[in-house]
Amino acid sequence: MQIRDYIVRRLLILPLLIVLTSIIVFALSRAGGSPIGIYLSHEMTQEEVREIEERYGVDEPLVMQYLYWAGGVLRGDLGWSGVAVQPVADVFPRRLAATMELAIFSALLAVWMGVKLGTYAGARRNKLADHLARVFALSGASLPLFWFGIILLIVFWVNLGWVSIGRSDPEIFARISHPTGFYTIDSLLAGDPGAFVDAIWHLALPVVTLAFSTTAIILRMMRSSLVEELSEEYVEAARAKGLAEKLVLRRHARRNALIPTITVIGLSFGFLLQGTVVVEVIYRWPGLGRLMADAVLRGDRATIMAYVLFTSVMFLIVNLVVDAAYAYLDRRVELGA
C-alpha cells in the first residue's frame, strides 16, 4: 500500500472511531442516574428542566437520544459541570492550557531523555550502563505516580522547602496578563523574568513526576530497537566501509532505531494524559486532570463524559499523526493488513 493511501485510509476510519468512542461515552452517561442529569444545574427552574427534557428527547428511543446528545456536543453543549459550577464548555479551555503546559513540557523532557539514555544504553549492550538503564526502565514502569509525587513533595517541599505547590505564586500571577494561559509563555510575553522563573519552578516537580515513567518507556523502546538495528547487516556493512564508529551509530543505527520509537512516543502520550489526573491532584495543579478527579469523586457525569471524549479524540489524532510519520519514515514497512 502506498503511504498516502494508508494515511487516507486511516483518516477515513478516524471519524468512525470517534463516533464509536462517543457511543461508549454516551453509554457511560446513561449507565447511572437520570438521562438528562448531565445538563442540569442546581439553579434551574422546573420550567428550564422541562425545556431541556424536551430538547434532548428524554422520552424518545435511545438512538434518538444519542443523536440529540451528539448534536448538543457538536454545538458545544457538553452539559453543566457541577464541580466547576458552570457549563463544561466554558470551564474546559481555561483548564486545558494548564494541562497542556504540563503535558508538553513533560513530553519534551521524556522524549529527549528517553532517546538520549536509550541510545547510550543500547550502544553499550550488556555493560554496566545498560544494566542500570534496564533497572531504571523497569522501575519507571512500576512506579506509582501518586506515590512518587508525594515522595518528591515530602523531600523538596516539606523538608527542603525548595518548591511550592500550585501553579504559580498568587502575587506573580496577578502581576502579568495571561493571553495564552501558558504561564511560561505569558511571562516571556510580559517580559518578566521573575515570573518566568516562578513558572518554571512551579513546573519542575510535576514535570519530573509526569515525565519519569514516560522516559522509562521511551528509553526501553529506544534501547531495544537500537540493539536490533545494530545487529542488522547494514551496520556491519557501514563498518566495512570504514566509517567511524560514531558515524555508524549516529547516522545508521540511531536514525533507524528512532523510527519504531516514534510509535511508542505516540502511545506514551496517552500515558502522559492519564498521568496528569494524578499529578494535578497531588500538586494542586488547576488543570483538566484535577477537574476530572473532582468530577469523579462527586459523580459529575457531564465533566467526566466531556473529559473522556476530549482525551480520546486527542489521543486518536496524535496517534494518527505519529503513525503517518512512522509510515513515512520507515521505508521498509509494509502497510496494510
Added chain:
Amino acid sequence: MIEATHPPSRLEVAWQAFRVRARRVGGVVAEALKSPTALIGLVMIVAFILLSLFAPLLVEPNSPDAYQMPRDWGALNEPPGTPGHVLGTTQEGGDVLYGIVWGSRTSLRLSLIVVSVTVTIGVIVGSVAGFIGGRLDEILMRVVDVFLSIPELIFALAIAAVLGPSFRNIILALAAVFWVKYARIIRGQVIHVKQNEYVDAARVTGDSQLNIFVKDVLPNSITPVMVQATLDMGNVVLIGATLSFIGLAESGLAEWGVLVSSGQAGISAGRWWASTFPGLMVFLWALAFNLFGDGLRDVLDPRTSRR
C-alpha cells in the same frame, strides 16, 4: 542400541512425553532465572504471596471484615516505632502495618481476578478475530481500536466513577479495560503463526480446523500473552491503587492506594509515614512482576527483547 522389544505401554509413552515437556518448561523458567533481576523479581513475588497467604497469622484480622482497617481512635497520627503500631498510624487511627499486610491480600485478589478474566476474554476475542478473519475480524478490531483510543486509566476511572465508588467497581472497570490488549496481541500472533508452513502441513494431513487451531496456532501464539499477563499482574495493582488513591474505593479499606490517599493530607505537617510505606508496597509489587515478566520475555519472546 538395545531397545525394549515389547511396544511401550500408553502410560510409558505419556510419561516419556511428559518428562520431555516438563524439562522444556523447566528449561524456560531456569533460563529466565539466569538473569539476576528476574530471580529477584520471582523472590519478591513469592514473598508477596506468602505475605498475603499468612496475613491472618502476621496481623490479627479485624472483625467482622478483615479487609476493613481497624481504627484505634486513641492513637491518631502516631509515628513509626510506636509500640503496637510499628509503622505508625493514619489520621483515622488506622495501623499502617495492618494496611500493608492485608493490602497485599487485596492486591493479590484484585490482580488474580482481573488478569484471569481479561486473559480469557482477550484470548477468545483475539483468536476468533485472527483465525477466522474477514468481516468478523474487521468488526472486532474496530471495537478494540475504540477501546484503545481511550487511555486505560482514564477509561477505568470513568467506568468506576459512573458505576459508583467501590472496590468491586474498580475490579469491574479494570476488567472492562484490560482485555483489549490481550485481544490485540493474540490476534497479531495468530495471524502471524497462521502463515507458518506447519499450519499448511497440518492442513495437508487433513486435520480439522479446530484441531489445527488448538494444536498448532494457539500454543505458538500464547507466549506473548503470558508475558503480558505477568506484567499486568503488577500493572493492575498499580492502576487499581491509583483509582483508590483518587478516591474510588471505600475509605477505610485495607488497600495501599487508599492508605496513601489518607496519608496525603498529613505530609505538609511532616507525617510522611502513612503515605510512604503503602506506596512503596505498590511500587515493589509492580516492580516484582515487571522484573520477572521482563526476564520471561527475554526467554519466550526473544524478538522484542534485549539480545
Added chain:
Amino acid sequence: MTIVREHASVEAPASAGRALLRVRDLRKHFPIKQGALQRVVGHVRAVDGVSFDVRPGETVGVVGESGCGKSTLGRCISGLTDPTAGGVYYGMSDEDDARLDALLAIPEAERQQAQREELERLEVGHRVDRLQGDAWRAYRRNCQVVFQDSFSSLNPRQLVKNIIGRPLKVYREASGGDLLERVTELLESVGLGRHHLYRYPHQLSGGQRQRVSIARALALKPALIVLDEPTSALDVSVQAQILNLLGDLQAEYGLTYLFISHDLGVVRHMSDRVVVMYLGEIVERSSRHDIFTAPLHPYTQSLMAARPDVMEGSTEKGWLLEGTVPDPARPPQGCRFHTRCPVVTPLCGWEVDDVVRTLEGADAGLDALDAVQRHSPFHAELAFTSEDAAERLVRSLRSDGVKAAMRDAIVELERTGASVEVRFHEVDPVPLEEVRPAHLTSCILHTSRRAELDERTP
C-alpha cells in the same frame, strides 16, 4: 533402484496413458489491492494456464526462477490453494479424461445442457478443489507435501513423535503403543531412529528435520508427494543424502513425485520428465533427457547457460540474460519471454509496454512521457511533454539501440506534435505445441507458426 524411468522418454497420447493426476489449464491469480479503499486494481498471474499430466511412479520436475509460479502450482495441486480457473483432476479413468478434454475444448458459451451436466459430474467427482467428503479425504491422504523450510514446516512445540504420528491419528490408523511402533518404523525408514522420538524440531539438524518432514509425508502411504524445494535450504552433502533417500523411498513404495526446484542440477538428477516455467506459464515440457540435452526454448537454454556447473568449467560459451523478470501482474504479450529473449523474432509479441521499457532504459526518457492512450496492447498513442522528446523516441525506435526484431514488428510509427502513435504487429497468445515426440514448447522458432515467420523474412 528399480524405478521405472524408461517409460518417461516417450509421451504417449493422453488417452492411452494412465495419469495419476491431470492438470488442465490451471490458473491462479492473486488480487492486487490498492488505494485507501483497497480496491482490486489487478491480478498477479502466478499460474496462468498450465496443463500437464503426472503418471504413477514417475517424478515430474518443475523448474523456474523465483516468482515463476512453481510454488503456487504446487500449492494448487496439494489442495492448499483453490485455483482461480481450470483445475487439478485426480483419479480419472482414461475414458473420462478423454471426455473431459473434449468437453473443455468446447467454449463455455457453446456447451449444451447435457455437456454441461457431464462436465459438472466429472468436476465434482475428480476436480481436487471440488471434491467433498470421502473423495476429498481420499485425495488428502494420497497427496502429501514436503516443504522447503524444514524449520517452519514443523510445529516447534510438538515432539517428533507427535509430528509424525499426527496423520495416523487424524485418520485413526493407530494409537498408543501401536502408534509409537508405526512412528518408529517411519523414522527408521528415513534413516532416523527411536532415540529421535522425543525430540523437538529445534534439537535436530536441518537434514534431520527434513527427514522428519518426509516421514510425516510418508505416514499415510500416499500416492503422490509434492516436494517444494525440499533441499534448497540444505548443504550440498546433506542435500545428497536427502536426494538419495527420496530416490530410495520412491523405489520402495512406488511413490510419485512432483519435484519443484530452481536448481537445474537437482531437477536433472531427480526427474523423469521436466516442466520449465516462466512467468506463470509452461514454456517447455519434455523428458529429462530431451530437456537437458536438446532444449528448444531459449529460456531453457539461457537458464542452463546461466547456471554454473560443477562438472564443467567456465570455458563454455553461454548466454547471459539482461534485465529482470517482468511484473507478473502485467505479463508481456505473445511469448512472455520476448522481453529478454536472445533470439527474439518480430512475431514474439512486441507491444506498447516494450516501448515504455525502452524509455526506462534510456536516460530520463520516461520522465518526458505524459500519458499513454492504449487502443490495444499493440496499439497506442504516447503523449510527451515536448515535441523534442517525442521525436527522440521515434528516432530511437528506428535506431540500432532497439532490437531489430522489435523494429521489424512496428507496423505504424508516426509523430503528430508531441504525441507518437505506435502500432505493432498483433500476435495471439502462444500455446504449447508438440514439436517433437513428447517434447512440447511454445517458442515460435520450433512450432507450426515458424512458417509465418519464414514468410516474413525470406
Added chain:
Amino acid sequence: MSDAVRPLDAPAPRADAPAERRAIASVEDLRIHFSTKAGTVHAVDGVSFDIYDGEALGLVGETGCGKSVTARSFLRLVPMPPGVHAGGRVLFRPSQTCGACGGAGCEVCVRTGRVPMPCRTCGGVGCPSCDGAGAEAIDTMTAPEDRLRSIRGNRIAMIFQDPGKALNPALSIGDQLAEVLYAHRASEVLSRAGLDPADRGATSLLVRRMAGQRSTMAERLALRVPGLRADARKVQRVADEWVAASLAETHIPDPRKIMRAYPHELSGGMKQRVMIAQALACDPELLIADEPTTALDVTIQARILDLIRELQDRHRSSVLYISHDLSVVRRVCDRIAVMYAGKVVETREAAELFRAPLHPYTRGLLGATPSHREERSRLAAIEGTVPELIDPPAACRFHPRCPHAAEVCTTVEPTLESPPAAEGRVACFLYRSPAEVGVEPEQMPTLERTR
C-alpha cells in the same frame, strides 16, 4: 537493451602468471572461537592461506565451516564478544602504484602495476616487524582502530550476501556511496572541487567537516545558508559525479536516477550492483565477496559473477570469494581453498582441484553435487553430519565421515602439505608417507581401503 545477450567471455586463465607471486594477504594459523552458553565453539581453528596479487581465491565450505568468520577477519568485523581472537594473524600487505611504470605494468612490478608499500619500521630494508620482507604488513586482528578504519572500504572492501540487508533502508543510494568517498577520499574530493584541503578559513572548516562527515546538525543547517552554500554544493557535485561514475562502471543504466532511489525501490540484482559499486568506489586492492549471488535468481547470478570478474580485471584487484557452491567458484576463481569444520583441508589451482580432487572431503563434495550437464545415477553422499565445533573430533576433523579413515587419522592432526605429484596443498595422510608421520604403514589410510 540492445545487447540483451552476449556470449560470456570466459575468464582468461592466467597462463602468464609469474612463478613467484606476491601474497597481498596471508592468514596465518588464525583461530577465532565463540563463547556460547553451551561452550566454546572453535569456529576457525588454525586456518592458513595466502591470497596472491591479482588472483581470485575461492574459499569453499558448508554452513558453519568458518569461511564467513575467516572472511570477516580481514576487516575485523567479527563481533567480540562473543568472538574471541584465540591466536594467529591476518596479514594484509598494502601496495602502491609502481614507480617504475606508473601503473602500466613492467618487470619491476611483475606486470601488476603495483609494488608493495615499504615497511614503516625499516623503510623497506627488512626487519623483524615485517618478517624481513621489507614490505608493510598490517595484522588486521590487532591493528589500531583508526589504522583499521583506513583500510576498511578503502584497501579491502566487502560485498555481502544479501544486498537487501546490507544497504541501509533509510538512506538513498547516492548518500550511501558518498559515505565511502568522504570516509577515505575526503581531501581528494575537496581538491577536485577546487578547494584547498589545508585552507583554515571558517567556511572551509565547515566544508571540510562536512567532507569528513563530522558535521553536527547545526553545521549542516549552516551549510544551507546562501553565503556558505556554494562550496558545499561544489563538494557535493564532485562526490555525486564520483558516485555516478562508480555506478556506471557496474553497468547500471541511468546512475543519476538510481542515486536518488532507496534500496527497497531496486531489484535484487540492481542492489547487488550498487553494493559492488560501493565496494569498488575507492579502488581497493582486495575485494571480499561473501556469497554475493546466493540471494539472487539464477539468471541474475551469472551476470553478477561476470561483472565481478570484469571489474576485478579492470581494477587489477584480488578477490576472496566465499561460497558454499563449488560450481560458482569454479566459474570465477583461479584458486580454491576448501574449508571443513574450522580448518582448511585443501588449497589447489581451480582447474586442478576439479580435475583431481585430493582430500576425501573435497571428493565427497564434488560427488554430492548434482549436475545439470551430466547424468548421474546416484549421488555420492557424504555420510554423517558436520561435527559440533564445541567439541570437535580429535586429530583429523573429517575422520568420522571419511571413507578412508585409518588409525593415524584419529590420533594425529594432519597439516597442510604439498602432495607428491600434484600442485597445491592438502591436509590428509593419504598423501603422506608413514615415515614422515612417524607411524607404521598399516596405521596409514590408503585410497584403496574404504569403510
